[in-house]
Amino acid sequence: MNWTQAVAELANGQIYKDESSRIGIKCPLWNWCVKPSFMRPTKSSTSNLGYFSDLRIPEGRKGKWRIAHSIEKQGTKLTVVSMRDALFQGKKSSSIPLDRDYLVHALLEDEQRWMSDCPQEIESQREQLKRFKGTVLVGGLGLGYAALTLDQNPNVKEVVVVERQQAVIDLVWSYLPLTKAVPIKADLFQYLKDIQGKRRFDYAYYDVWGPTGERVLITHVRPLRALSEGIVKQKNIECWEEATMLGQIHAHLRTLIETWDMPPPFGGIKEMPEGQFQKTARGSGTHWAFLNWMRQTKPSREEALRFMNHYVDTYSNLNKWGEVWDAWDAQETRR
Numbered sequence: 525m526n527w528t529q530a531v532a533e534l535a536n537g538q539i540y541k542d543e544s545s546r547i548g549i550k551c552p553l554w555n556w557c558v559k560p561s562f563m564r565p566t567k568s569s570t571s572n573l574g575y576f577s578d579l580r581i582p583e584g585r586k587g588k589w590r591i592a593h594s595i596e597k598q599g600t601k602l603t604v605v606s607m608r609d610a611l612f613q614g615k616k617s618s619s620i621p622l623d624r625d626y627l628v629h630a631l632l633e634d635e636q637r638w639m640s641d642c643p644q645e646i647e648s649q650r651e652q653l654k655r656f657k658g659t660v661l662v663g664g665l666g667l668g669y670a671a672l673t674l675d676q677n678p679n680v681k682e683v684v685v686v687e688r689q690q691a692v693i694d695l696v697w698s699y700l701p702l703t704k705a706v707p708i709k710a711d712l713f714q715y716l717k718d719i720q721g722k723r724r725f726d727y728a729y730y731d732v733w734g735p736t737g738e739r740v741l742i743t744h745v746r747p748l749r750a751l752s753e754g755i756v757k758q759k760n761i762e763c764w765e766e767a768t769m770l771g772q773i774h775a776h777l778r779t780l781i782e783t784w785d786m787p788p789p790f791g792g793i794k795e796m797p798e799g800q801f802q803k804t805a806r807g808s809g810t811h812w813a814f815l816n817w818m819r820q821t822k823p824s825r826e827e828a829l830r831f832m833n834h835y836v837d838t839y840s841n842l843n844k845w846g847e848v849w850d851a852w853d854a855q856e857t858r859r
């Protein structure tokens with residue numbers, strides 16, 4: 525019996541090989557087991573920058589859900605802030621050269637990636653999670669990076685993680701060294717309806733979507749924020765990549781204002797016959813109310829820019845946004 529078999533037996537686990545033919549041990553005691561060197565947290569300078577996770581979840585499959593490993597080789601440059609986030613959030617794009625091999629986890633459904641712990645994914649969450657304290661609601665377990673980060677925060681007392689897929693809970697939960705977190709198998713939208721008037725949280729973090737297009741504001745962010753009224757304060761809710769989504773509305777409206785007086789194909793919305801406007805512009809969803817307001821009130825460029833800021837700043841919060849923009853809204857952009 526070699527050392528790997530001995531440890532596996534001791535921990536009542538199984539030996540397995542990952543995609544790179546490296547040997548590991550799959551068992552609930554994973555986090556306390558002897559691991560191959562590439563799976564151990566490193567003290568190197570690169571990892572100390574905080575762009576890497578402490579996750580140690582073995583590969584596994586449950587139905588169409590799968591945890592996959594891959595190794596990023598020393599010397600590879602990995603994105604930390606993408607061009608897209610840089611553009612829409614006003615950040616500086618950046619990447620990091622690896623000073624050793626790194627194990628990257630991915631959560632896949634039907635081979636489509638929901639989450640990975642590559643630096644870009646970590647970076648897109650860690651700033652948002654920093655200010656949390658007290659009782660926290662997390663929507664979407666994924667690989668458990670957010671849940672674990674919050675669990676390790678001494679200012680956080682309790683973490684409730686709502687995940688709708690039992691397979692994801694089974695693949696991930698027992699490998700997270702959590703001390704104050706509980707999983708709840710439920711749909712987040714339904715859970716928020718069910719706890720209305722019964723339970724409150726100090727903070728909430730929602731990440732139950734994959735794309736970061738502005739449409740997600742309509743399908744997920746706004747409805748979840750609306751359902752959270754009375755459960756958690758709006759200013760204490762963080763939604764993954766919300767800033768990137770709002771940045772897209774900002775960029776579109778800005779272009780619209782600057783081209784407002786130009787003839788088609790640049791401008792044209794201003795002079796468009798009402799019937800055509802109703803047909804074409806209603807599909808714009810996130811812009812609709814602003815376009816409607818521009819056409820009807822004919823603001824100056826400066827006034828339009830001022831109102832644009834209010835529109836974007838309040839867009840996620842239906843109550844606040846509605847105070848000004850309900851009058852110009854089309855009902856189909858609401859849910």
Ligand SMILES: C[S@@+](CC[C@H](N)C(=O)[O-])C[C@H]1O[C@@H](n2cnc3c(N)ncnc32)[C@H](O)[C@@H]1O
Binds near residue numbers: 671
């Ligand atoms: C992008 S991952 C979350 C990643 C997570 N923030 C992390 O740190 O690993 C999204 C997760 O939300 C779950 N999910 C999707 N829609 C959901 C819903 N309506 N209610 C609860 N969970 C949902 C998915 O099954 C998936 O596990």
